[in-house]
Amino acid sequence: MRVFVRVKAKSKRESVTKLDDAHFVIAVAEPPIEGRANAAVAKALAEYFGVSLSRVMLVSGGTSREKVFQID
Numbered sequence: 001m002r003v004f005v006r007v008k009a010k011s012k013r014e015s016v017t018k019l020d021d022a023h024f025v026i027a028v029a030e031p032p033i034e035g036r037a038n039a040a041v042a043k044a045l046a047e048y049f050g051v052s053l054s055r056v057m058l059v060s061g062g063t064s065r066e067k068v069f070q071i072d
Contacts, residue, residue: 002059003045005067009037016048038062045069 004023011027018024028040038058046053049071061067 001071003069003071005041005045005061005069007032007037007041007065007067009065014040014044016044035062038067041067042069045071 002022006023006025008025008027009030009032011029013027014029015027016024017026024045026041026044028037028044030036030040032038042056042058043053046056049056051071055072057070057072059068059070
């Protein structure tokens with residue numbers, strides 16, 4: 001399944017907000033430096049969907065606020 005995510009990095013509160021079946025807004029506390037925010041978003045998606053972290057892959061948007069993740 002492909003998931004489209006808008007990331008809010010350096011947020012005070014971490015949250016996952018579902019907009020529709022494939023679109024989410026995820027707030028993470030990590031800064032967007034050296035991929036730390038991407039890793040935090042992947043971890044949040046894994047917890048939200050109840051899958052292991054290895055099943056969540058960043059497909060596109062590595063340096064953008066708009067990202068696409070593949071969840072197997």
